[in-house]
Amino acid sequence: DIQMTQSPSTLSASVGDRVTITCRASQSISSWLAWYQQKPGKAPKLLIYKASSLESGVPSRFSGSGSGTEFTLTISSLQPDDFATYYCQQYNSFPLTFGGGTKVEIK
């Protein structure tokens, strides 16, 4: 099984900050990586697919990069609506696996 490791698990930041979340895969997944945002009591929302493609309707301050085993999600200027938990997920092979999540908190 492919293990997905996210860091940090918690991140404290202020509105306007540039934020970077890292996701590492235990083996190469090419670019088959998605990023999701989840707010309390809500379903996850797709932000990025194929490592760097922005889902329709997602603000351009979100961006993804990487391939192989190292990936990053960047929020260029954190907005109040962005305080949430973020998950990476590989869909290179089954079983599909998620990272442990990164909670972005208000500093």
Added chain:
Amino acid sequence: EVQLVESGGGLVQPGGSLRLSCAASGFTFSSYEMNWVRQAPGKGLEWVSYISSSGSTIYYADSVKGRFTISRDNAKNSLYLQMNSLRAEDTAVYYCARESPGRIYGMDVWGQGTTVTVSS
């Protein structure tokens, strides 16, 4: 509007069974692959099961293999998860999620979730 609506969750005793349903609308259900994903209280996301658009290919997480069965009825635009031999560790919110044809875009549409509680 593209929508997935789960139902069927509830309180069940250990060893019991439940059948979850996911009703799809606003898109051609038969063209899309589907997943069940769960989230235990206060925990992260865990993939549970996948079914191809035709139903011919199915995968399960090891944690549910042999106990859960995924199925779909394309004529009824519905996805199902039959859960047997339930354990306390199956307690979670269960989401159905759509995958694009060819599995290129990740899980782009999610339901609101249905809560399963396994407890005596």
